[in-house]
Amino acid sequence: MLDQPALVVVAAAALAAAVVWGRSARRLQRAHTRISASTGAESEASLLARAAYLKDVHAAGLYLVVLVVAVIEAGWSLRWGRYVLFAAVVPAALSLRYGRALLRQARMAESRSQLEQRAEEVLEQEALAPRRWAARLAPEELAEIPGFEVGTLYRAGTGMMAGDFYDVFRTGRSRIAAVIGDVSGHGIEPSITAFQAKYLLRLFLRQFRDPGQALEELNGQVFSQHHGEEFISMAVVVFDTEAGTLRYASAGHPPAFLWHGGEVRGLEATGPLISLTSDGEYTSREVPLAAGDLVLLYTDGLAEARNGESLFGEDRIANHLRRDPGVDVDVLCKSLGEAAEDYASGPLNDDIAILAVRRTT
Numbered sequence: 001m002l003d004q005p006a007l008v009v010v011a012a013a014a015l016a017a018a019v020v021w022g023r024s025a026r027r028l029q030r031a032h033t034r035i036s037a038s039t040g041a042e043s044e045a046s047l048l049a050r051a052a053y054l055k056d057v058h059a060a061g062l063y064l065v066v067l068v069v070a071v072i073e074a075g076w077s078l079r080w081g082r083y084v085l086f087a088a089v090v091p092a093a094l095s096l097r098y099g100r101a102l103l104r105q106a107r108m109a110e111s112r113s114q115l116e117q118r119a120e121e122v123l124e125q126e127a128l129a130p131r132r133w134a135a136r137l138a139p140e141e142l143a144e145i146p147g148f149e150v151g152t153l154y155r156a157g158t159g160m161m162a163g164d165f166y167d168v169f170r171t172g173r174s175r176i177a178a179v180i181g182d183v184s185g186h187g188i189e190p191s192i193t194a195f196q197a198k199y200l201l202r203l204f205l206r207q208f209r210d211p212g213q214a215l216e217e218l219n220g221q222v223f224s225q226h227h228g229e230e231f232i233s234m235a236v237v238v239f240d241t242e243a244g245t246l247r248y249a250s251a252g253h254p255p256a257f258l259w260h261g262g263e264v265r266g267l268e269a270t271g272p273l274i275s276l277t278s279d280g281e282y283t284s285r286e287v288p289l290a291a292g293d294l295v296l297l298y299t300d301g302l303a304e305a306r307n308g309e310s311l312f313g314e315d316r317i318a319n320h321l322r323r324d325p326g327v328d329v330d331v332l333c334k335s336l337g338e339a340a341e342d343y344a345s346g347p348l349n350d351d352i353a354i355l356a357v358r359r360t361t
Contacts, residue, residue, distance in 0.1 A: 014066040138152070138164055149360055151332055155341075165198045178239070179234065181233060200218055204218055222275045232274035233254070233299075234253050241361075251273055252274075254298065254300050302317065306344055306345065317336065
């Protein structure tokens with residue numbers, strides 16, 4: 001039988017080894033939980049982490065058994081106990097010898113899983129950012145306005161976030177403004193500029209009845225802030241149901257199309273791009289407005305959908321409206337977007353924003 005001091009040494013060694021493997025198992029268990037949450041319980045990384053965790057649990061359990069046997073042997077002197085204890089001396093010694101390395105590796109595995117989780121969270125936030133900006137600049141749903149039907153479509157291109165935006169809102173008791181615009185470039189800066197321009201124009205259109213004057217005020221504000229570094233194309237249409245008129249102004253934007261009196265009419269630009277020059281002049285034009293009239297506005301991503309060297313073009317947009325001017329406004333926007341995608345020979349690089357507004361009464 002082993003003498004009492006030897007049993008104490010064996011029990012202490014087994015206890016230390018069990019603690020080492022137990023701490024390592026605890027860290028690997030936390031790493032496994034995080035990996036499973038981010039990649040799924042059946043992923044390769046999750047299965048490997050679980051295998052490492054179970055290995056350390058097994059080792060910790062083994063040394064706990066040795067500890068129990070040592071304690072029992074000290075009290076009851078079991079004949080077979082001494083052989084178990086002798087066999088456990090070698091792995092116990094190895095555990096003590098490499099204990100620090102094992103714990104360091106477990107810490108590294110846990111830290112790596114934490115870093116990977118954080119990296120995935122950052123990437124997820126970066127992926128969400130363009131959609132969140134788009135929801136502010138070109139929301140899927142706009143507030144309902146009695147007497148009008150409003151249809152919208154926004155489709156992101158293959159590049160970074162862009163600066164396409166639209167808006168429909170009241171500027172007075174009988175006046176409704178519809179706005180669409182596009183800031184040059186891609187990335188966060190054009191998106192911020194688009195956000196600023198959208199809400200500055202709301203202010204100016206409530207302050208000035210004339211959309212051309214509102215564009216002049218906006219041009220002065222944007223140019224003073226950006227010094228001609230970013231350009232904005234924009235079209236503004238103001239429906240006046242009391243006067244029975246439609247006034248529009250455009251800052252270098254692709255022509256909007258008006259369905260009125262059984263015909264499709266283009267609403268061309270009435271001034272230069274916003275921020276192109278500090279003293280840009282913008283005029284407004286006025287046409288009659290009747291129930292059933294519809295205005296179709298869009299950004300250049302629609303007209304510039306490309307099939308080889310050929311563009312989808314403004315004529316196809318006008319003809320699309322001409323074929324069925326009475327179609328539901330949401331259906332009109334959706335079908336135009338689908339037509340451009342079908343026409344294009346590859347993915348659409350630029351964002352597409354479409355806004356259709358029909359007076360119903």
